Amino acid sequence: MSETFIVRLRFSRREPAIWLAHLDMMRTFERSIRRAGLPICWSQGYNPRPQMTFALPISVGLATAGDYLDLSLEEDLEPADVMDRLNRSLPTGFAILAANRAAPSKASLMSLVRAADYRLETPGLAEAIARIANTQPLVVEKFSKGKMVDVDIRPLIEKIQLKGPDCLEMRVKAGSSANLRPDLFLKALETYGDLPAEAAADCAVTRLALILDSNDPESAGS
Amino acid sequence: MSTVNLPRHLLASVEKPARYTGGEWNSIVKTVPEAAEQALRPFLRYAFCFPDTYEIGMSNLALRILYHLLNERPDVWCERVFAPWTDMADRMRRENLPLFALESRTPLHEFDLLGFTLQYELAFTSVLDMLDLGRVPLRTADRTLDDPFVMAGGPVVYNIEPMADFFDLVIIGEGEEVLSEVVDCYLHWKASGDTRTREGFLLAAAQIEGVYVPSFYTVTYKNDGTVQAILPNRTGVPATIRKRIILDLDQAYFPTQSIVPNTEIVHDRIFLELFRGCTRGCRFCQAGMIYRPVREKKPAVLVNQALEMEKTTGYDEVGMLSLSTSDYSALSELTDGLLCELTPHHTSISLPSLRLDNFSLELMEKASSTRKGGLTFAPEAGTQRLRDVINKNITEEDLLKAMELALRGGWSGAKLYFMLGLPTETIEDVEGIAHLAQAIEKLYQSLPRFERPKRLELSLSTAMFIPKPFTPFQWSPQADTETMKSHQMHLKDLLRHSRSVRYKWHEPRQSYIEGVLARGDRRLGKVIEAAFRGGARFDAWDEQFKYDLWIDCLEKAGLDPNFYARRERSRQEIFPWSHIDCGVTEDFLWSEYQQAILAQTTPECREQCSACGAQCFGGGVCYE
Numbered sequence: 001m002s003e004t005f006i007v008r009l010r011f012s013r014r015e016p017a018i019w020l021a022h023l024d025m026m027r028t029f030e031r032s033i034r035r036a037g038l039p040i041c042w043s044q045g046y047n048p049r050p051q052m053t054f055a056l057p058i059s060v061g062l063a064t065a066g067d068y069l070d071l072s073l074e075e076d077l078e079p080a081d082v083m084d085r086l087n088r089s090l091p092t093g094f095a096i097l098a099a100n101r102a103a104p105s106k107a108s109l110m111s112l113v114r115a116a117d118y119r120l121e122t123p124g125l126a127e128a129i130a131r132i133a134n135t136q137p138l139v140v141e142k143f144s145k146g147k148m149v150d151v152d153i154r155p156l157i158e159k160i161q162l163k164g165p166d167c168l169e170m171r172v173k174a175g176s177s178a179n180l181r182p183d184l185f186l187k188a189l190e191t192y193g194d195l196p197a198e199a200a201a202d203c204a205v206t207r208l209a210l211i212l213d214s215n216d217p218e219s220a221g222s
Numbered sequence: 223m224s225t226v227n228l229p230r231h232l233l234a235s236v237e238k239p240a241r242y243t244g245g246e247w248n249s250i251v252k253t254v255p256e257a258a259e260q261a262l263r264p265f266l267r268y269a270f271c272f273p274d275t276y277e278i279g280m281s282n283l284a285l286r287i288l289y290h291l292l293n294e295r296p297d298v299w300c301e302r303v304f305a306p307w308t309d310m311a312d313r314m315r316r317e318n319l320p321l322f323a324l325e326s327r328t329p330l331h332e333f334d335l336l337g338f339t340l341q342y343e344l345a346f347t348s349v350l351d352m353l354d355l356g357r358v359p360l361r362t363a364d365r366t367l368d369d370p371f372v373m374a375g376g377p378v379v380y381n382i383e384p385m386a387d388f389f390d391l392v393i394i395g396e397g398e399e400v401l402s403e404v405v406d407c408y409l410h411w412k413a414s415g416d417t418r419t420r421e422g423f424l425l426a427a428a429q430i431e432g433v434y435v436p437s438f439y440t441v442t443y444k445n446d447g448t449v450q451a452i453l454p455n456r457t458g459v460p461a462t463i464r465k466r467i468i469l470d471l472d473q474a475y476f477p478t479q480s481i482v483p484n485t486e487i488v489h490d491r492i493f494l495e496l497f498r499g500c501t502r503g504c505r506f507c508q509a510g511m512i513y514r515p516v517r518e519k520k521p522a523v524l525v526n527q528a529l530e531m532e533k534t535t536g537y538d539e540v541g542m543l544s545l546s547t548s549d550y551s552a553l554s555e556l557t558d559g560l561l562c563e564l565t566p567h568h569t570s571i572s573l574p575s576l577r578l579d580n581f582s583l584e585l586m587e588k589a590s591s592t593r594k595g596g597l598t599f600a601p602e603a604g605t606q607r608l609r610d611v612i613n614k615n616i617t618e619e620d621l622l623k624a625m626e627l628a629l630r631g632g633w634s635g636a637k638l639y640f641m642l643g644l645p646t647e648t649i650e651d652v653e654g655i656a657h658l659a660q661a662i663e664k665l666y667q668s669l670p671r672f673e674r675p676k677r678l679e680l681s682l683s684t685a686m687f688i689p690k691p692f693t694p695f696q697w698s699p700q701a702d703t704e705t706m707k708s709h710q711m712h713l714k715d716l717l718r719h720s721r722s723v724r725y726k727w728h729e730p731r732q733s734y735i736e737g738v739l740a741r742g743d744r745r746l747g748k749v750i751e752a753a754f755r756g757g758a759r760f761d762a763w764d765e766q767f768k769y770d771l772w773i774d775c776l777e778k779a780g781l782d783p784n785f786y787a788r789r790e791r792s793r794q795e796i797f798p799w800s801h802i803d804c805g806v807t808e809d810f811l812w813s814e815y816q817q818a819i820l821a822q823t824t825p826e827c828r829e830q831c832s833a834c835g836a837q838c839f840g841g842g843v844c845y846e
Contacts, residue, residue, distance in 0.1 A: 021485070
């Protein structure tokens with residue numbers, strides 16, 4: 001095997017790209033990388049694919065201001081050059097914000113994700129938060145492995161900060177071991193905080209940042 | 223101009239929201255000039271409308287070509303509109319949101335021209351659904367100067383009569399040249415300042431060859447319900463409308479900066495159009511007649527287009543389009559060229575269904591070094607007699623030889639396509655389908671174990687034959703639904719011990735309504751509208767199709783579906799489409815029909831010219 005070079009990208013996705021499903025987004029990045037002419041490594045086997053890893057899947061409708069993506073390249077390109085070329089090849093709504101070299105490691109990018117910061121915006125958020133402040137636990141139904149199960153989401157919330165009557169920011173657990181999806185949090189606000197269903201359905205959700213498990217978060221690329 | 227705001231809860235609640243949000247790579251966004259500037263230099267807003275889902279519409283080559291062709295012009299902005307799936311359409315109605323174009327989210331009714339492409343008759347109600355949702359009056363007679371002009375094109379328009387009340391103008395044939403002429407005509411009309419009536423533009427457009435304005439023709443009927451005459455009701459309107467074609471496809475416009483969808487579509491790859499037309503002359507096939515004569519692109523042109531599109535799209539797969547790829551005269555040169563240029567970039571070639579012979583198997587081996595692509599084979603009929611009737615030039619020996627090659631080559635099976643209800647079909651022909659499948663099973667068993675795959679898997683499907691205009695069977699009655707059902711059951715029964723065969727069939731009632739519409743006349747307009755008002759849309763989708771509603775609407779309109787579908791028509795009958803000229807003459811089609819009844823075959827174009835009439839266009843295979 002020849003040497004591979006990892007470039008860690010921090011990217012954003014906004015309207016209209018937020019409506020892509022995760023698989024669609026992966027395909028869109030693959031094609032953008034090909035258009036940019038980047039020397040991406042290909043996986044071995046029956047159906048070779050360009051080698052890239054997203055830190056955390058992004059669900060349909062979710063905007064992000066800072067997700068991570070690792071590219072495996074065959075050449076040691078300047079990260080700024082990779083960022084520049086890719087930015088010129090991405091469809092409306094996607095942008096690469098930063099690019100850094102990352103050391104190839106055994107731990108996958110996905111396994112490094114520890115928490116995520118989200119911003120939620122919809123009318124009545126502050127009131128709903130006030131109503132759940134003392135609700136302990138926050139049990140909601142979640143579809144998991146083909147059936148509905150009850151989960152207590154309280155332990156998954158690290159902190160919540162109100163930014164106004166209709167806006168909040170929160171840090172929640174994220175990654176493969178424990179993960180809170182914002183839609184589940186909104187469901188809890190509906191159930192225990194009387195957030196109107198319409199407000200929940202119209203809530204704009206942006207992932208502000210992914211918190212990676214590392215001593216120096218800056219080394220992750222921001 | 224206004225834009226439609228799509229609330230989050232709406233997009234979050236529908237299936238595949240990326241169908242509706244646009245922003246794809248290579249999609250085109252322009253700035254609309256200010257009104258003052260437009261007064262000096264008119265600007266045309268064109269909506270290319272496809273009456274089915276995004277995934278199907280984006281896979282359509284006409285859309286791919288004409289979208290970019292129109293957008294090359296600085297005085298036109300062409301955008302795309304697809305039929306929103308039922309979940310989205312229902313929610314949009316509930317929230318009072320009009321149908322919009324993907325690029326600008328401008329409501330449909332604010333466009334100047336709407337161009338629908340019609341690929342199948344069962345899309346008719348979806349056209350009405352889109353107009354209604356886009357707040358465009360359904361009927362041409364109800365449209366005012368504030369409304370767009372509504373156009374149609376595509377294979378179905380060779381008999382557009384059932385939809386004549388809804389389309390202001392219709393383009394017959396290939397659109398690359400004529401569409402631009404219509405656009406010029408519109409801009410000229412706008413610039414002339416004399417825009418007091420819609421008719422001014424329509425009269426000017428009717429002068430363009432290939433343009434048909436249905437409202438300029440009056441249809442009268444005989445007492446027996448057949449057409450008496452179709453006559454122009456204005457001076458200066460042609461008595462017949464001849465289709466337009468592009469003679470030199472190498473020189474014709476072909477976009478290499480093609481849109482790359484954000485969400486997966488049906489044919490999600492680079493398209494190469496190898497040729498138009500087909501030399502085979504299968505008598506059931508409308509495409510084989512209306513796209514005559516055959517015109518090929520040079521392999522070097524195609525390889526260049528593939529390479530350029532690979533760069534501009536990032537796609538990693540190239541597909542080939544034509545009516546019969548095996549008949550492309552430079553297929554070997556083309557695939558070698560593509561493989562040599564594309565393989566180093568991890569770009570693969572996806573081969574369409576090919577006629578099974580040594581050559582195509584070799585080709586498939588080459589094209590898919592790691593994976594075995596599927597094989598398809600379309601004998602269409604179960605006996606040699608019936609295959610001769612339809613002029614499908616395949617023998618049982620061909621099929622078995624090809625299957626042996628395939629099985630020895632490592633393929634474990636194939637898809638077999640047949641039709642039920644072909645003219646002159648008897649129960650022996652239906653049984654012949656089962657016998658063919660069983661002959662393949664026997665062949666498989668006769669091969670030594672180490673020279674054949676572990677298991678044989680045959681997928682056998684039967685579609686219903688539907689007689690279409692401009693084919694030799696346009697005079698022929700469509701088979702009745704009950705007989706078709708019993709034939710399907712009989713076939714299923716015959717195949718019950720054939721464990722390697724999976725049998726799939728098509729709903730005959732859907733084909734029956736398609737048959738009514740295919741050879742229908744203008745009186746069906748109110749039936750289509752009533753069906754739409756009653757909830758019909760996406761009729762080509764099995765789970766959406768409402769048979770009882772259609773029958774009810776036909777009954778209420780006092781129209782007998784059997785008059786359209788199940789009647790043997792006479793040589794003298796004037797068809798609802800008799801004023802349309804596709805080059806192929808009625809005399810040729812009739813003689814083909816007579817040959818068919820006698821089970822006599824006709825050679826393909828390259829072997830011998832049968833004087834079908836398509837020579838009149840002065841190019842293509844007729845002059846090779």
